[in-house]
Amino acid sequence: xxxxxxxxxxxxxxxxxxxxxxxxxxxxxxxxIVGLLVALLRVAPYRLLRALGATYVAAVQGIPxxxxxxxxxxxxxxxxxxxxxxxxxxxxxxxxxxxxxxxEIWRGCLVAIPPQQWEAGSSLGLSFGQQLRYVIxxxxxxxxIPPTVGFLVQxxxxxxxxxxxxxxxxxxxxxxxxxxxxxxxxxxxxxAAIYFALCFxxxxxxxxxxxxxxxxx
Amino acid sequence: MSYVFxxxxxxxxxxxxxxxxxxxxxxxxxxxxxxxxxGAIVASMRVYGGATIRAxxxxxxxIIRNTPLIVQLFIVFFGLPGxxxxxxxxxxxxxxxxxxxxxxxxxxxxxxxxxxxxxxxEAGHSLGLSGLQVFRHVVMxxxxxxxYPALTSQFVLMMLATSIVSQISAxxxxxxxxxxxxRTFRDFEIYLVVAFIYLALALALRILFAGVGxxxxxxx
Numbered sequence: 284x285x286x287x288x289x290x291x292x293x294x295x296x297x298x299x300x301x302x303x304x305x306x307x308x309x310x311x312x313x314x315x316i317v318g319l320l321v322a323l324l325r326v327a328p329y330r331l332l333r334a335l336g337a338t339y340v341a342a343v344q345g346i347p348x349x350x351x352x353x354x355x356x357x358x359x360x361x362x363x364x365x366x367x368x369x370x371x372x373x374x375x376x377x378x379x380x381x382x383x384x385x386x387e388i389w390r391g392c393l394v395a396i397p398p399q400q401w402e403a404g405s406s407l408g409l410s411f412g413q414q415l416r417y418v419i420x421x422x423x424x425x426x427x428i429p430p431t432v433g434f435l436v437q438x439x440x441x442x443x444x445x446x447x448x449x450x451x452x453x454x455x456x457x458x459x460x461x462x463x464x465x466x467x468x469x470x471x472x473x474x475a476a477i478y479f480a481l482c483f484x485x486x487x488x489x490x491x492x493x494x495x496x497x498x499x500x
Numbered sequence: 501m502s503y504v505f506x507x508x509x510x511x512x513x514x515x516x517x518x519x520x521x522x523x524x525x526x527x528x529x530x531x532x533x534x535x536x537x538x539g540a541i542v543a544s545m546r547v548y549g550g551a552t553i554r555a556x557x558x559x560x561x562x563i564i565r566n567t568p569l570i571v572q573l574f575i576v577f578f579g580l581p582g583x584x585x586x587x588x589x590x591x592x593x594x595x596x597x598x599x600x601x602x603x604x605x606x607x608x609x610x611x612x613x614x615x616x617x618x619x620x621x622e623a624g625h626s627l628g629l630s631g632l633q634v635f636r637h638v639v640m641x642x643x644x645x646x647x648y649p650a651l652t653s654q655f656v657l658m659m660l661a662t663s664i665v666s667q668i669s670a671x672x673x674x675x676x677x678x679x680x681x682x683r684t685f686r687d688f689e690i691y692l693v694v695a696f697i698y699l700a701l702a703l704a705l706r707i708l709f710a711g712v713g714x715x716x717x718x719x720x
Contacts (some may be wrong), residue, residue: 440568468580
């Protein structure tokens, strides 16, 4: 029995968007930790550490997110002998993925600080860690905010791929509603509209922050 | 850990994998070419067009950039038949990928066009160049040179994103992987192998773009 696509379905879809947001927040936290590490590796004073960071970024950015999701979804149960939920697989895959992109963004912010700032720090006898903490990071943090918000938009959109491993979020809910109503055009346009409502304000925010920063400089 | 990897079953499917790689490369190259042309047109509309044209092209860019590719693909492949437009998986994939890449490319090209100073364009006109000549030699070429790194990394990301078309059963590399998975039950191995194939393709593409850039724009 095929039922009509009506307001109740729209309500279901809007409700499913909270899982999209939940996954985005978790991925951002996980990716933030990995990204911080990657950014630090990329500016580390040892060549080996820098190469390690660069290799990680190249590997993650050279493999589709879909492949990461499947590798962890199918691979984790095999490696750990524990059946993993789509939540765990998605969390790990998105943290790895977001970590590479955030790491690159933040590295860019760190190297945007003039080298004289590092030199000034070291001439005051600060260690590498102290230079980062008291001189570089406070300045880099300001310029990091607009591109980080911009990446958040990418992350929200990319959580849609978790649908393929059965993670129920907005896109998966769209597939389920479509299976019940068979109104694919209306369903997916609604899904797209909800994504737009989530992403567009963030895009604008990122753009405004960037503009304000350019004026401040 | 006692899992025994078995890649032999997957090696036996190499012809099938090669077919998938071929489709992925076909999808990527057509999408990159068409997406670039679309993006360049939209960017020119956004920079040089009247108010209406600017608004329309801005709306296109914002709508596409703020919704996921997989949903765009579902709208084209599952949604359009409801409106009487029935497309096979490959055509739907090419359309959705091109529309998607066009929006991202438009933003990048626009940044390049806006980086060309007005005075440079006026200088071109005062040398007696026609409008089209100015656009080609004074605006587009230098703009492309500026945005080339951003543009090509977007293209590499697009090649990887073509994997999403497997979700509407277009026979690309990732779809081939899922079929091999169901034939051999070697879930982990096949996705590891495919991940490495994509990585190799991405590296090859980066090297290719670097070479093309050196030929087109010369050494810096």
